[in-house]
Amino acid sequence: MLPFDFASPYLIYIVYNVLFSSTVFLFFRKREVIRKHEGRLLFLAGVVLAYTQVVRYVVPLAQGELELPLYVSRLSALSLLAYAFLRKEKMHGWLFFWCSVGIWAVLVPAGPIDALGRHDETYFIDHYFMALAPFFLLLAKDHHPTKKEAFQATWALALIFFAIPFLSRLFAWDYFLFSAETIF
Numbered sequence: 001m002l003p004f005d006f007a008s009p010y011l012i013y014i015v016y017n018v019l020f021s022s023t024v025f026l027f028f029r030k031r032e033v034i035r036k037h038e039g040r041l042l043f044l045a046g047v048v049l050a051y052t053q054v055v056r057y058v059v060p061l062a063q064g065e066l067e068l069p070l071y072v073s074r075l076s077a078l079s080l081l082a083y084a085f086l087r088k089e090k091m092h093g094w095l096f097f098w099c100s101v102g103i104w105a106v107l108v109p110a111g112p113i114d115a116l117g118r119h120d121e122t123y124f125i126d127h128y129f130m131a132l133a134p135f136f137l138l139l140a141k142d143h144h145p146t147k148k149e150a151f152q153a154t155w156a157l158a159l160i161f162f163a164i165p166f167l168s169r170l171f172a173w174d175y176f177l178f179s180a181e182t183i184f
Helices: 009-029 031-036 038-062 072-086 089-099 101-107 113-118 121-139 147-171
Strands: none
Touching (some): 009 101, 009 113, 009 121, 031 038, 072 089, 072 147, 089 101, 101 121
């Protein structure tokens, strides 16, 4: 994994946001081009997201470390990767709401901007594609989110947030900083 500590975190933040904003602008401006080439775009996104998952999970597993994707953004990235290759319409609602968290990670990164250097390329790639996914679904796939989809996504999120502290204690994990020493 490549840490982004080679430039000023503020420069990285500006470039990242300009790239994201420009892509969203192009989605609106070139809607028909996006629709025409959606298969190629999804394949490209899938290949790049596959790289991030291999770097994040397969390489550490080969080194004897186990990392589980119990963060919302990591589950969203895995879901988006699956969608890029499977292209199941049933996934649209889930992806729309869960990938929307990527927008906040682009606009308001985890922690202060000074800390952006601690993130690696997988963080930036995953959140970039996640943040674009809702716009892609709205503009290219004409997806209209429903209340039912919102409730399903919310309940899944609540289940994860309520289960993590107990699983953290049981398996001595430290997800969301819920280590066994800090939660009970």
